[in-house]
Each structure stands twice: as C-alpha cells, then as structure tokens.
Amino acid sequence: MSYSTVERGCRNTLEYRAFFSGPNGKMLSPFHDIPLFANAEKTEYNMVVEIPRWSNAKMEINKEEALNPIKQDVKKGKLRFVKNIFPHHGYIWNYGAFPQTWEDPNKTYEETGTKGDADPLDVCEIGHKIHKLGDVIRVKMLGTMLLIDEGETDWKMLAIDVTDPLAPSLNDIEDVEKHMPGFLKATYEWFKFYKVPDGKPENNFAWEGRAKNKAFAVDVVNECHNQWQALIGNTVDNGGIACETTTVAGSPYLIEPEKAQEICQNAATPGAAEAIDAEVDKWYYVIKQ
DSSP states (O other), rough: OOOOEEEEEETTTOEEEEEOOTTTEEOOOOOTTTTTTTSSOOEEEEEEEEEOTTTOOOOOEESSTTOEEEEOOEEETTTOBBOOTTTTOOOOEEEEOOTTOOTTTTOOEETTTEEEOOOOOOEEEEESSSTTTTEEEEEEEEEEEEEEEEEEEEEEEEEETTTTTTTTGGOHHHHHHHSSSSSSHHHHHHHHHTTTGTOOOOOOEEGGGGGOOOHHHHHHHHHHHHHHHHHHSSSOOTTOOOOOOOOOOOOOTTOOOOHHHHHHSSSSOOOOOOOOOGGGGGGOOOOOO
C-alpha cells in the first residue's frame, strides 16, 4: 500500500505537523492504522520514517494528538535537535517506528527491572538510502539493542530496507558486523553519548550494549504488537495516548473519515519552512572510555 503525508504548519516551528493519508485519500494514524506486517508471511514489516539519516531535528509520532501526526519534539518550549558528536552528523540511520506496536508502561522487563516507555518500538534502518520524513518502507529484522533510557525500557530495533543492495546479504545480526564492520559499535556509541552535550549522563544498556539476534528481536516485536492490540481495544489504561483510528474494526476508538479529515484541516495553515540556527551544525567531542 502507498501512503502520503499532508503537511500542516511550517517546518522548524512548534506548529508543524505531518498527517498521513492512505491510497484512497482517507486520513489515518501512522501509529494505529498502518499495518505492522508488510507481507502475509509476517517476515517483513512496515516502518514509519520519522527522521531521515544525517538530519538533526528530533521528529516523532505525536502520541497525544488525534491521528498521531509527526511533529518535532519540544523541551522547555524549544524545538529539539540532537547534537552532532564527532564524527557523526545527526542521526546515523533512518530512524522511525514500527506501527501497531506499543511498549506498555505497566509491563516490567524482568532482565532489567525496567518498564516500557509507552512509545511505539523505535527502529534504526541501516541501509544506504536516505528516506524522507513520513516514508513508509518495508524492512526485514536483523536484531535489537536494549537502551535503558532514564530508567525505562527503550528497545532499538535494527532493520534494513528490503530493496537495499545489501539486504540479500543481511539476514541476522552477525551479518551486520561481517558486511558493515564497525556499524554496531557506532550505533552503540551514538545512543550511549548523544545526550552528553546537553549535560546529561551517558545512557545505559542491557547486555553491555551487545545486540541480540533476529529471533530475539522478532519476539520483542510480537509482544509489543500484542500490547498495542490491548491499547487499541481499550482493555488497558491508555495513559492519555490518542487512539483514534479510521481502520481498526471493532475498536472503541474508531472514527468516521469525515472526522479524521476535519482533524487535519483544523491544524495550522501550511507555509515555508523556517530557517534553522547554524548552531545545529556544530560538532561536539566526547571522550569515550
């Protein structure tokens, strides 16, 4: 299926939103309405690209607003941009989320004693293409790392676009090191240090930052898909998450297409992007032990 974005507001402003529509033009939620599985065998997944590789703006699916448009994260009233930690510029993968997944904040992961972060599963797509914000791409699973982010379970799924030239050679986590030497280490270091220039401590990992294999990662995705099903079925506390859906039959959150269209139309008027402060391109240097 093909999806497109409908931009409202101006990029690089607090009002910017990227809404989603399906092939029939019907507005939908990238969190709840795009299927997780991209094929009948459930071996490929749909990934929603929130942040293109090499960019700095911390864009994310907005859990709190109806239809969950992508917006830029905000801290203390200011738009968030990740710092460039030498030798990287911005995000080193296409970064996004698996739709129809949710890390239940009331579930504790036994190995770490941490609870879910109440977000869709994060995905790092490691292929060579630079995808656009709002792209929905088919990926295959390779493995996962478990970041402990401010005391919460924060899975980082590792996947590759099925159309990437390297995709036939990458089928499990050990293939990444074989064909992309140093990339897993770079991923670990990026997540470990990316908050340090903002005055925060280094992030911690389970298993000393080692990545788990494809089979382990698939189990995590399936579990988080089950947790999402409880969320969209209203059998668990939604914790303030906006669960409006235009496609999930039987959900108490199902809304009419006309209502979804109205939500998008009532957002800010589109316009030209605002300039980004040159400070965003500054490089930071972190001593890595």
